Amino acid sequence: MADTPLERIDEIVAAAVRAAEALAETTPAQRAGWLEATAERIERAGDELVALAARETHLPEQPRLRGELARTVFQLRLFAEVLADGEFLRATIDHADPSWPMGPRPDIRRSVVPMGPVLVFTASNFPLALSVAGHDTAAALAAGCPVIVKAHPGHPELSARTRDVLVSALAEAGAPEGTFEIIYGVEAGTTALRHPDIRAAAFTGSVPGGRALFDIANARPRPIPFYGELGSLNPVVVTAGAVEARGEQIAQGFAGSFTLGAGQFCTKPGLLLLPVGHGLEQQLVNAVAAVPEQRMLNDRIAAGYRTGVSVLREQAGITRLVSPDADPADTGFRPTLLSVRARDFLGDREVLDRECFGPASVIIEYDGEDELRAVLEGLEPGLTATVHAEESEYEQVRTLLPLLTRLAGRLLWNGWPTGITLSWAQQHGGPYPATTAPQFTSMGAAAIERFLRPVAWQDFPDALLPAALREANPWQLPRRVDGKR
Amino acid sequence: MADTPLERIDEIVAAAVRAAEALAETTPAQRAGWLEATAERIERAGDELVALAARETHLPEQPRLRGELARTVFQLRLFAEVLADGEFLRATIDHADPSWPMGPRPDIRRSVVPMGPVLVFTASNFPLALSVAGHDTAAALAAGCPVIVKAHPGHPELSARTRDVLVSALAEAGAPEGTFEIIYGVEAGTTALRHPDIRAAAFTGSVPGGRALFDIANARPRPIPFYGELGSLNPVVVTAGAVEARGEQIAQGFAGSFTLGAGQFCTKPGLLLLPVGHGLEQQLVNAVAAVPEQRMLNDRIAAGYRTGVSVLREQAGITRLVSPDADPADTGFRPTLLSVRARDFLGDREVLDRECFGPASVIIEYDGEDELRAVLEGLEPGLTATVHAEESEYEQVRTLLPLLTRLAGRLLWNGWPTGITLSWAQQHGGPYPATTAPQFTSMGAAAIERFLRPVAWQDFPDALLPAALREANPWQLPRRVDGKR
Structure with missing residues (x-):
């Protein structure tokens, strides 16, 4: 045109x-x-x-x-x-x-x-x-x-x-x-x-x-x-109780959400915060590996994604859980899943605390609530923030909610931020850069x-x-x- | 401090x-x-x-x-x-x-x-x-x-x-x-x-x-x-019917409003649009001349006012209805009232279409509705816009209202914009620069x-x-x- x-x-x-x-x-x-x-x-x-x-x-x-x-x-x-x-x-x-x-x-x-x-x-x-x-x-x-x-x-x-x-x-x-x-x-x-x-x-x-x-x-x-x-990172916090109660289901749900539509949603969960020792590596790898190759919207977005992923996976302390080669001749993409310890993330968050548009996400492993809070406190505001937790953990979650509220325009409980509904009560927004x-x-x-x-x-x-x-x-x-x- | x-x-x-x-x-x-x-x-x-x-x-x-x-x-x-x-x-x-x-x-x-x-x-x-x-x-x-x-x-x-x-x-x-x-x-x-x-x-x-x-x-x-x-100019439109029915009262009300608090209100009526041949010159001059000397908030604001008025009254086509000397040694100010024909205003509105903070206002004399509309169409948006008209003129006013609504956050009927009330329905705002x-x-x-x-x-x-x-x-x-x- x-x-x-x-x-x-x-x-x-x-x-x-x-x-x-x-x-x-x-x-x-x-x-x-x-x-x-x-x-x-x-x-x-x-x-x-x-x-x-x-x-x-x-x-x-x-x-x-x-x-x-x-x-x-x-x-x-x-x-x-x-x-x-x-x-x-x-x-x-x-x-x-x-x-x-x-x-x-x-x-x-x-x-x-x-x-x-x-x-x-x-x-x-x-x-x-x-x-x-x-x-x-x-x-x-x-x-x-x-x-x-x-x-x-x-x-x-x-x-x-x-x-x-x-x-x-x-x-x-x-x-x-x-x-x-x-x-x-x-x-x-x-x-x-x-x-x-x-x-x-x-x-x-x-x-x-x-x-x-x-x-x-x-x-x-x-x-x-x-x-x-x-833009939005859409962090998802998973508690120890949630890992124990339904770790497999969370791994599946997360893989489905961050790869939906080749990760080309502003509500893609770009960060998954898991407690250290969660033991979900294999389930996550399996769930992500089962996602079929997907084409991206256009060449410009595909090129941006390739650059984004290649920078992400070179960050200090990164473990590549699923890291397919992004062959430039290839039009289909398999998802990328990286992992980092919270202390490494806190040490250098310049790159990791930024949206990478496409089917990639980063797991941050936190060691205790103080470290979790430290990660959340420094995050860029976004459109959504999600908690996966159990009923027995309400009091612990209650102390996190003020932090999450400051971070986002929509808070989700035991769900995934992609697939936003439209209704009278919907809120899709948040502080800059959301x-x-x-x-x-x-x-x-x-x-x-x-x-x-x-x-x-x-x-x-x-x-x-x-x-x-x-x-x-x-x-x-x-x-x-x-x-x- | x-x-x-x-x-x-x-x-x-x-x-x-x-x-x-x-x-x-x-x-x-x-x-x-x-x-x-x-x-x-x-x-x-x-x-x-x-x-x-x-x-x-x-x-x-x-x-x-x-x-x-x-x-x-x-x-x-x-x-x-x-x-x-x-x-x-x-x-x-x-x-x-x-x-x-x-x-x-x-x-x-x-x-x-x-x-x-x-x-x-x-x-x-x-x-x-x-x-x-x-x-x-x-x-x-x-x-x-x-x-x-x-x-x-x-x-x-x-x-x-x-x-x-x-x-x-x-x-x-x-x-x-x-x-x-x-x-x-x-x-x-x-x-x-x-x-x-x-x-x-x-x-x-x-x-x-x-x-x-x-x-x-x-x-x-x-x-x-x-x-x-x-900032806001707060134009007041007066129809021929209103001049005829209560010209003297309008002259008094206008003089009271633009000089209230030494004109140091964001709702001061800075423009009064009167039909050509209104015949209210003497009433306006008398009403303004009766306003006592007033001190301004501080020296900086007084200095800004002096400059503003001296530029205003040098504009092409300006008639000085009331134009006291602003003696720099003097701490009290008498109000200034200027007048201009709409065609001159339309010819060069750079200075006249701008708020002058203090006890000064400008009358624009319009020759027919087309000229009135031309003036209003080009005005900067502001906080208020006022109409003085009679019941017999509703249909004429109705055609002006869309124009006035685009100009302001508050519209007044047969009143004056200063002295804003506070309530559930109040609106004090408007498009930039209001x-x-x-x-x-x-x-x-x-x-x-x-x-x-x-x-x-x-x-x-x-x-x-x-x-x-x-x-x-x-x-x-x-x-x-x-x-x-």
């Missing part, structure tokens, strides 16, 4: 600005209708989209791409539900109160409005669910923001085709022209990110790539919110909040208030009135 | 980190108790604090500083109410669901946790309400975050004394040591802002100062949320959200969940369970 000529960016953004004006006047119910129509059209185009995705990304159709298609359709419908629910509008009304303790209060009412045109940088590893008609697009459209997607170069034909399905679904459903467009090329993306009429941006990808865009967004004469979901905006989630119902901003109306006549704040509550919203829910 | 030695910063932050660990384990009810105790102690120390404030800032005790004291105490109590209410925890529970449409769902529960140590840069213009025991401090403590305040050099003695009252109130109420501390000096502030254990920062002040700190926060190896409330984070408010109940981040717990045993998410709902919180409020 040819790069979008830079002179086209102004036209595309101008169309989005016009669309934003129209979108700001639409009702949540209208937008829910668009999302439902889009979900249906994506579903109907499923065979074609999945075939294109398989060709461009090397991901298997079953169960992976079919599952991702279902997820993509589900996301669009989830946001239609969020719109129908109405709580996202955060409608709050304080009537005038002459006896308000800090002094007479005017009538003041607060809700949220769409931010305006949003730029979305799509991900390579979810060509459907985090791409053109993906989660960020669904959340921004739900919020009432036009979307310009910077297509990922890893799946250009799929992106173009998804764009056509999306644009025609939106048009048929009645969305204004300019509500959605796609652009191609790095320079087109950064040019759009600098455009004064872009009001927010979202990104899913690597730490260096996300940081570079975050820096551009912040260096604008008028900076804008930049929601980057960058994301550039730890106050938000990039997945789940609350992801809509990223594209809304609050506005208050003071002493406005009812006829000029947004429907969400009119006295008669025409949309039957849940509201807070005079401090009472 | 001597600058805090840089080697002390590490110790102060380390104490805040220890306090953060303890704070994360406290209940909202405990923190509400601390805020109430602090409010009472500030109230009791009121005479002394007001006297210090009057001496250091030249602000009059009555009604200004007494009102600000009441506001400061009220804020602390408002956040105690927010804590008692519990909705700020956003407790959301999705039980495991094997038939969830996108695939079997684990049990997942979401709430918010405190971010950790917060750095607050205090404002010069509200020595009590936006300073040491001010709004940002109250919101961050309510969230469960330790606070380090960078004192404003404009009121050092008051800052030190307020710190002592606050620290002893917190200690007596049972807050952990290190929950609050103060630092002095520009370099101490920037050193703290760069400290890896500071998790968020808040600032109220000028655009250049705020932008410099925003840039530092974003340039950190691990960037943190930076909530800057910077703030660096338009998704949030720096005032009102929702300001607590700036210092919280969401965390999800997946498949956790009830005994290890935070109380907010336990099945039995021990805190009786409002919660969303399986999608239902």
Whole structure:
């Protein structure tokens, strides 16, 4: 796909600005209708989209791409539900109160409005669910923001085709022209990110790539919110009790999780913390050796992975539990599993405390709780942190939880961080470098909040208030009135 | 007050980190108790604090500083109410669901946790309400975050004394040591802002100062949320109908609002848009001339104002309606009122479309609705936008509202933007340069959200969940369970 000529960016953004004006006047119910129509059209185009995705990304159709298609359709419908629910509008009304303790209060009412045109940088590893008609697009459209997607170069034909399905679904459903467009090329993306009429941006990808865009967004004469979901180590802590009770099952589960999708998930468990003397080496080696060869998304990612693994396995104190030769001529990869003692990790964590995108993971063997705490205390924050433990160990785990909470946006108990569900309670985020905006989630119902901003109306006549704040509550919203829910 | 030695910063932050660990384990009810105790102690120390404030800032005790004291105490109590209410925890529970449409769902529960140590840069213009025991401090403590305040050099003695009252109130109420501390000096502030254990920062002040700190926060190896409330022009649109119905009253209200507190409010109306031929010149001149001389907060701000006004009044097309000589030897200022035709403003808005902190404002005379729209379309976003209009003009105003909404975080009808109330529905924010984070408010109940981040717990045993998410709902919180409020 040819790069979008830079002179086209102004036209595309101008169309989005016009669309934003129209979108700001639409009702949540209208937008829910668009999302439902889009979900249906994506579903109907499923065979074609999945075939294109398989060709461009090397991901298997079953169960992976079919599952991702279902997820993509589900996301669009989830946001239609969020719109129908109405709580996202955060409608709050304080009537005038002459006896308000800090002094007479005017009538003041607060809700949220769409931010305006949003730029979305799509991900390579979810060509459907985090791409053109993906989660960020669904959340921004739900919020009432036009979307310009910077297509990922890893799946250009799929992106173009998804764009056509999306644009025609939106048009048929009645969305204004300019509500959605796609652009191609790095320079087109950064040019759009600098455009004064872009009001927010979202990104899913690597730490260096996300940081570079975050820096551009912040260096604008008028900076804008930049929601980057960058990288994560996703440490998994296993207690002695858990090893004893179900060591074999943990070895299997871990091998399955870190190699799922060739380890190309931001939630891949990159560190497994096991007590010294766990005795699971053979089970781990067997479980990992049973994983079939997998192709990676594209040559650039494969090359990055080769470099990453070769650096990792040269670190001081590393034991190579499973360390296949990564033949550069070979397109399929077998997973790599390394092991290191906590004291060596603590001695030089520069390389080990960093995400390696692909089917590799590192076991850290800790000798007692102090060493475990020392490892956790120094880790980079991330998206998830997991504990495997037994009921008899609750008190010990309780003392670790504050540490793990500081490290991550999602904590898991006796599970694996890959395979994230989408629901009202989901949280996919965390302190940098997990994301550039730890106050938000990039997945789940609350992801809509990223594209809304609050506005208050003071002493406005009812006829000029947004429907969400009119006295008669025409949309039957849940509201807070005079401090009472 | 001597600058805090840089080697002390590490110790102060380390104490805040220890306090953060303890704070994360406290209940909202405990923190509400601390805020109430602090409010009472500030109230009791009121005479002394007001006297210090009057001496250091030249602000009059009555009604200004007494009102600000009441506001400061009220804020602390408002956040105690927010804590008692519990909705700020956003407790959301999705039980495991094997038939969830996108695939079997684990049990997942979401709430918010405190971010950790917060750095607050205090404002010069509200020595009590936006300073040491001010709004940002109250919101961050309510969230469960330790606070380090960078004192404003404009009121050092008051800052030190307020710190002592606050620290002893917190200690007596049972807050952990290190929950609050103060630092002095520009370099101490920037050193703290760069400290890896500071998790968020808040600032109220000028655009250049705020932008410099925003840039530092974003340039950190691990960037943190930076909530800057910077500057605002606060345009007021007056329609022909409003001029006709109550021109005199508008002239009086405007003069009162832009000169209130010597114009040293971020909500000062800096632009008044009047229809050509309004005929209010004499009323405006009379109303402004009746405002007594006022001293400004300090010499630096007075000097900045002198420069600002002298540049403003030299702009092409400017008419000086009220333009007193600002004698550098004089400590009191009389207000300045300038006027310009919209076409001249549109021709060269570089200087006029910028906040001038102090008792000056500019009237823009617009010739018809198209010219009014052209002026509004090009304005910098801000904190507020106001309309004065009549009931017969609703349809005309309705077409302006989308424009005004894009410009501001608070819209006012037939009122004046100064004198902001605090309540559940208040919104004090807006797109840059109003703030660096338009998704949030720096005032009102929702300001607590700036210092919280969401965390999800997946498949956790009830005994290890935070109380907010336990099945039995021990805190009786409002919660969303399986999608239902």
